[in-house]
Amino acid sequence: MADTATPIIEIKGVSKVFQLQDQTINALSDAHLSINKGEFICLIGASGCGKSTLLRIMAGFDQPSSGEALMWGKPIAGPDPSRGMVFQDYALFPWLSVRDNIGFGPASRGLGGAEVKQIVDKFIDLVGLAKFANAYPHQLSGGMKQRVAIARVLANDAELVLMDEPFGALDAMTRERLQDELLEIWERTKLTVVFVTHAVEEAILLANRVVVMTPGPGRIESDNALDLPRPRDVASPEFNAIRRVLSTKLHSHHGKKAA
Numbered sequence: 001m002a003d004t005a006t007p008i009i010e011i012k013g014v015s016k017v018f019q020l021q022d023q024t025i026n027a028l029s030d031a032h033l034s035i036n037k038g039e040f041i042c043l044i045g046a047s048g049c050g051k052s053t054l055l056r057i058m059a060g061f062d063q064p065s066s067g068e069a070l071m072w073g074k075p076i077a078g079p080d081p082s083r084g085m086v087f088q089d090y091a092l093f094p095w096l097s098v099r100d101n102i103g104f105g106p107a108s109r110g111l112g113g114a115e116v117k118q119i120v121d122k123f124i125d126l127v128g129l130a131k132f133a134n135a136y137p138h139q140l141s142g143g144m145k146q147r148v149a150i151a152r153v154l155a156n157d158a159e160l161v162l163m164d165e166p167f168g169a170l171d172a173m174t175r176e177r178l179q180d181e182l183l184e185i186w187e188r189t190k191l192t193v194v195f196v197t198h199a200v201e202e203a204i205l206l207a208n209r210v211v212v213m214t215p216g217p218g219r220i221e222s223d224n225a226l227d228l229p230r231p232r233d234v235a236s237p238e239f240n241a242i243r244r245v246l247s248t249k250l251h252s253h254h255g256k257k258a259a
């Protein structure tokens with residue numbers, strides 16, 4: 001790990017071009033973003049503006065067409081357990097119990113049984129699933145599955161958690177509960193989180209910085225620091241003022257020609 005002055009993630013002039021038959025898609029154009037350890041960043045923007053592309057580049061699943069993506073100052077060459085990804089559809093192993101899903105990463109890293117058990121117990125507790133340790137994914141609700149997915153990433157010792165619309169498939173009440181739990185985990189563990197969402201309100205509830213992206217070509221429109229005190233109140237005038245500003249920025253691309 002580098003000194004504290006080095007950002008955990010730096011995106012420097014990153015572009016990503018996809019070729020689809022005879023069509024060239026500029027998924028991401030000249031993106032710049034610097035993220036410090038312990039930040040909670042939300043990426044918001046309309047469908048197709050490159051949010052997932054940027055997240056996948058940070059994860060190391062995709063490489064930029066040009067520019068550089070760095071973690072602790074070093075190029076991100078491929079996936080690594082230090083960068084955990086949480087997806088909307090959970091991506092759990094259906095044939096493994098909750099306990100074994102969470103322990104899969106530590107066991108694959110060659111840790112012994114007692115150590116794996118200790119790690120699994122710690123994170124099962126953290127996400128409140130002790131009673132379901134031996135259940136299988138199909139026996140869990142959506143919210144519980146997402147808790148397992150979060151615990152699995154944390155058990156892998158991830159420093160950076162990349163979340164692609166993780167609560168998008170959940171009902172409103174479960175979503176609110178998981179937002180609270182995620183904030184609690186973030187505050188307790190000092191993780192760095194990059195969280196993709198379509199929902200402005202969710203971004204303002206969670207983030208200390210909201211990065212607004214616009215499509216055609218996908219680009220970063222603005223980077224907005226939020227200094228609202230926590231816990232945040234969606235009904236407060238301050239919250240609504242920020243919601244108005246961000247909504248205007250989100251729609252700033254309307255009328256422009258698609259790439």
Ligand SMILES: Nc1ncnc2c1ncn2[C@@H]1O[C@H](COP(=O)(O)OP(=O)(O)OP(=O)(O)O)[C@@H](O)[C@H]1O
Pocket residue numbers: 018019020025026027045046047048049050051052053054218
């Ligand atoms: N593997 C790929 N091959 C071709 N085109 C792709 C690929 N991945 C993404 N794209 C295109 O790149 C653009 C950006 O996609 P991306 O998934 O990053 O957007 P997004 O902002 O996450 O959208 P959404 O909110 O709908 O998930 C889209 O036009 C998409 O069709």
